[in-house]
Amino acid sequence: MGIRIALAGNPNSGKTTLFNLLTGSNQYVGNWPGVTVEKKEGKIKNNQDVTLTDLPGIYSLSPYTTEEIVARDYLIDEKPDAIINIVDGTNLERNLYLTTQIIELGIPVVIAINMMDIVNKNGDIIDIEALSGQLLCPVVEISALKGTGIDEVVEMAIEIAKGDPAPIKHNFSGEVEHALAHIEEAVVHDMPPEKQRWYSVKIFEGDKRVIEQLKIPPDVLSHIREDIELAEKELDDDAESIIINERYVYITKITEKCYKKAHKGKLSTSDKIDRVVTSRIFGLPIFAAIMFFVYYIAMQTIGKGATDWVNDVLFGDWIPSLLERFLEPSLPAWLYGLINDGIVAGVGSVLGFVPQLLVLFVMLAILEDCGYMSRVAFVMDRIFRHFGLSGKSFIPMLIGTGCGVPGIMASRTIENEKDRRMTVITTTFIPCSAKLPIIGFIAGALFGGSGLVAASAYFIGVAAIIVSGIMLKKTKRFAGKPSPFVMELPAYHLPTVGTVFHSTWERGWSFIRKALTIILLSTIVLWFLLNFGFENGFGMVEDVDNSLIAKVGNAFSWIFIPLGWGNWKTAVAAVTGLIAKENVVSTFGQLYHFGGELAENGDELWTALSNDFNSFSGGHAALAGYSYLLFNLLCAPCFAAIGAIRREMNSAKWTWFAIGYQCGFAYLISLMVYQFGCLFTGDYKSHIIGLVAAVVALAGMCYFLFRKNKYNENHLLTK
Amino acid sequence: MTLRDVRIGKTCKVTKVHGEGALRRRIMDMGITKGVEIYVRKYAPLGDPIEINVRNYELSIRKADAELIEVE
Amino acid sequence: MLEFIRANYVTIITLVILVAVITAVIVKLIKDKKKGIGSCGHKCCDCPMSGQCHLNS
Structure with missing residues (x-):
């Protein structure tokens, strides 16, 4: 028992x-x-x-x-x-x-x-x-x-x-105890004696759930109401407030007898830290600086060195050499190709980012564990509140930096239906750990490994959430009162090594496991699509542009021409991202390993990418690359996340809306970045149509952002 | 006047809590009841929410919600 | 027949390993789905959010 x-x-x-x-x-x-x-x-x-x-x-x-x-x-x-x-x-x-x-x-x-x-x-x-x-x-x-x-x-x-519950103390004021006694007599006297107190207090408070559950007959109810109203009149307050007040009065009496605070009014260490960290002037800049620092350290300094080693040495040298020595001579060319150019190239390019990710996870774990992140909710709340969301919407964002799926599920704590939907749609704008390889890849290939690019991805994610929030809140479907936000700030404490280690290990291992399962399978499938096609009849192809996947890619890659990367390779890579965002990188890894050519190490891979971007954007490699990065960060998330969106929205219509909004938003942002970027470098003649489209998009966005909010009920209820 | 009007560093006493339903209950559950003293510690960047000290702990509350709390 | 195997044993072993790995991965993915381990790597009951997702406990 x-x-x-x-x-x-x-x-x-x-x-x-x-x-x-x-x-x-x-x-x-x-x-x-x-x-x-x-x-x-x-x-x-x-x-x-x-x-x-x-x-x-x-x-x-x-x-x-x-x-x-x-x-x-x-x-x-x-x-x-x-x-x-x-x-x-x-x-x-x-x-x-x-x-x-x-x-x-x-x-x-x-x-x-x-x-x-x-x-x-x-x-x-x-x-x-x-x-x-x-x-x-x-x-x-x-x-x-x-x-x-x-x-x-x-x-x-x-x-x-094993024993009995404590005897009940009657500690409310006389008028209340009187009413409670009546209630006990009238309604709950059938219950076991130790339960009666709680029920009678709840009935006095007018607790709807209890009253419903007990199925109190209406005449008894009105009789009780009379007693309650009597108490309310005598104490000049409503029943619920009376109970709450009296509880606190009772507590104050107790604490006077049992509790002595050492320094009245003296600031604790947490308070002192908060003075700076959440101050009016420094709060936001400090947050921006910290996040920048985190991403910079992870992607550029410590992380990059290790990643370069993994890419250049482990996957660039050791493994290919091993394979070459033992397998190449004895395997048929296609099988060797599958393994070397397919699996190793694909999975290897993703695993190469593990060091950077581990550093990032460690830093994020430290920030979470010491309590800083709840301060950020406090700091961000004003911005969120401006478009009607509460700080509660910040938590999904936070969880989303790991994986979007639990981030989306975390929106369940938001009671307001409209706010919840909005949070579900925008949570995946924050770069999840699967998108980090994409960031690292583009940053490495086209921006010299700049940590600034990585940090900018994070900030753009936040900005995208805010901008989307503002625009959507002004539409009928999402307008409404802001949710209540009363939040406690827990004290800071030094992060514990155990927790940080545990969190980092969890996330790191999860990433590696994903690479060895889903991405592994994807590389195999892709290898077939890449190496087979109709060159002279159906069979293995010499020229990758004749492959099956190239044909498919060419069918729709033209859509992305105004974005600077209208090429089957980039289009296909982006689509493979639907299975897992890391696939974007693994696809490129395979593309540039085609037929066992070049890309013996990370640098060559990146040079190849850079050259390609240069050629299909007419010399604007960095710009096209950044536009590509933004598109992949903001567009529809992987299938797992889409599934989560579907479960949360509980409606196909809303799911499609979410995906459509994300892709459309991503498309327009990438369009604007590329077109305006080209404009600034003086090259506009070749992009007139695209430029016009970008201007129209910008105008549209500004309209949605700045128009008057017909549904603004931000000025709350006052009696 | 309401809690919203209280300046930083000042202490005030609650006279009444307005509002309705869940929000009002939440405000009171957190200890903001008739007669309690509130010390306004600071405003977040951009002015909102407000950080107050009530019953010996730190609480953050929006300006809009602070408007519901009548003080003297 | 034996000649064939001896000549190509590397290929055969490699193929066998490859197929085994692929099968293992697919099986694991299906088992995970049945057990309820999502893409984040954890089961629902380990997640702090599970109460909201499975309100009919």
Whole structure:
């Protein structure tokens, strides 16, 4: 007969860290509030009889948000044997607000005050015994980060699970207790005594879900309403506010007896850092500088050296030599070609970027783990709010820098349907880790490996999201009130080596695995398409321009002429990106390895690319290359992401709209970049039509951006 | 006046919370209730949201939502 | 027959390995899909977002 214990507490109070410690699992712990939105279960290490359930972080047991409903439904319907209520010791009052509600549920509770290491460091003092005496339940000090107090809290939880819940304290004011007594009598007297308190308080508050669930007959309801209205009149406030107020009054009384803050008003270290990092003047520039620095370090300095080695030495020298020595003489030419020019060339070109990616992942993991990213949501919120989105839309963007699929799924935390759709459509503008090889490739081939290009890709992604948001918000389909944004800023802490390592390893390995599976298969298929065609009848071709894929590519590559890269190679590479964005690079890797010619190392590959871009853009290699880069970054994402969009939108129409918008947007941006770029270099005669099209596109975009918002309800409800 | 009108570095006391439904509940759940003291620490770049200290912790709240909080 | 194999054993081995690798990859991809491991490399229950995706727990 197993014991079931639930973990409940505020977001960011350390629940998931504690859960991981106790169950030994590896749930990902992001350092931004509100990430856990489902209950997670696990067995406690060394005590297989005890099941632990991690509930979503909540501030209260109100019926308004999904997390709260999930948590309270679990606590009421599943009736765990005990609850461990994690309380953030550095934020006692606000955390105890939830505690008072949990205690009312009639389930044995043990309070675990977390972050005691920080409390002690600050010099604050919490009188555990007094607190326990006030709340009538056991209190244990823990530090989930340091691992202290963990065993004690589990032991205590198991012990109280076998016993009874704490007796109820009647701590509301007289008028309220009076009404509650009436409610208990009228409605809930049939329930087990320990449950009655919570239900009667909820009914007093007017909790719609509870009232519906209990199916209170209308005459009883109106009778109760009278009592409630009496209390409301006497206390001059509405029922819900009365309860909230009184809870906090009660808490203040408790904390006066149990809590002494060391330095009143003194800034903690986190506050001092925040003063600079989120300041009015420096906040945005600092963010821009940090992201630039991150991408610069990853793609240019450290990363590049290693990538060059992998490309030039490993895949340029060692492996081909090995293959040449052992396989070439004994294999039929086509099989050797498949392996060397197909698989090795394709997969090798993608794997070449692993070093740069690893460096990038490490830096991003550090930024996430120390808590900086939630500050960024704070800083970006104003911009987001301007087009009606809340900082909540920032989280999908953040997750999207890894993979777009969970980024798109993360949009589920946005309750507002229209905002959610908009977030789903624009999340993939942020370069995911699969797009990084494309960035590295173009930067390396056409811009001398410039880190500026890499950073610009990130910023353009952000800009694309903002611009799209502004334009779409002014249309009927997306207009609406901005979502509520009240967000807590968790304290900074030094990133832990373990977490950073774990995160980097996860992402890195995921990337390599993808290269060895999906991309591997794609290179094989592509090799066939590349090497077979109708030259003199059907068979292997000598001239790649006669291959099957070239014929297919030529059929539609003309569309991209105004963008500077209307050539079957680039067109085909972009299309292979639909399977996996890395394929764009692996396709080029194969294209320039055709027939075992050149491209013995990365440099030659890049020179070949550069020459090609030069020729089909009439000398504007860098410009065409950048236009190509932007197109691939902004256009429709890979099939996996499209699938996620489909699942989120739950409608074919919206999915097509999303893809259409992304491709159309990508096309127009690339068009403008290329045409205006050519204009600036003085070459406009050969592109008159394209230029006109670009001007029209720009005018259109400006119109959508700057027109008056008929649906602007940004000035919120005031009573 | 409302919380929106309070200048940086000043402390004020809440007299009433307007608004409705989920937003109002969220504001109050976070500790902003009648009678509580709020210290306005700073405004984010571009002026919004506002960072305040309430019940000994840092909270960020939009100007538009701060308008719903009446203070003295 | 034996002559053929002896003369071309490298090719045959290579082909066998190649086919084996391809099959293994395809099988793994199908198994992943069945188990619910998405392109991000994890199962749904490992993801912090899973509650929103599978609300009918």
